[in-house]
Amino acid sequence: MAMMAIGGAGIASAVTGGEAQAAAAVVPAKVVHHVFFWLKNPTSTADRDRLIAGLRTLAAIPVIRALHIGVPADTEARDVVDGSYQVSELMFFDTVADQKAYQDHPIHRQFVADCEPLWRKVTVYDTLRVD
Template sequence: MSKDRLAHNVFFKLKDATPAKVQELVDACKKYLNVQPGIVFFAAGPLCAELDREVNDRDWHVGLHLVFVDKAAHDAYQDDPTHKKFIDENKPTWAGVRVFDSYV
C-alpha cells in the first residue's frame, strides 16, 4: 500500500446552477467536508467563468479539492458520518458528480 498523499477532486453539476444554489453547495462542502481527520488540504468553490479555453472542462458548477495524508485517511473519510450526511442532504440537487483520485 502506498504511503503517498491522495488527492480527491470532486466536480458537481447542479440541477439548479443559480449563484445562490452554487453558494449553498460550496457552504455545505465547507461545513461537512473539512472536519475529518487526515485532511492536509481542503478547498471548495465555483467554476472560474473567466477561464474559457478549448481545454477547459466547464461541465460542472462546484469543485471540491481534498488532499489526504494517505489512502487510509481517504477511505475513513468515505465512511465518516459527516460525509454521509453531506451526501444525504445535497445529492437531490446534483445533476451529476465526477470524482478524480490520484496519488500526489
C-alpha cells in the same frame, strides 16, 4: 516561482528545477481527491451556496489535510478547459486509507444525504502522488 497555500498545506502552482524538490516537501499529502458537481438547477445561486455550505462542513473531518472549494474561473476559453460544472472541491489526504476514512465518516455521509438532491452529476478524480 509562486507557491499558494490551500488550508494548512501548500501546493506548488508552478515549479522548475530545484523548486520542484522543495515543493514536494511542502505538500506532505499523497492522495488528491478532486470532485466536480453539476447542479440540477445550474443557474440557482441558492443551490450553489447550499452545496458550498455543505462542502465546508467536511473541513471538520480530521483526516483531511487541506480543502479547497471553488467555482469555475473566468479564464481564457480553450478546447481543453471544461468549465461546465458549478462547484468543485479539492482535498488532500496522507494515505488511501485516510481517503476511505473520509468516505465513511458521519460528516461526509450527512453531507451526501443533505446535498445529493442538489446535483445531477458528480465526477471524481482521485490521484496518488508519485515521488
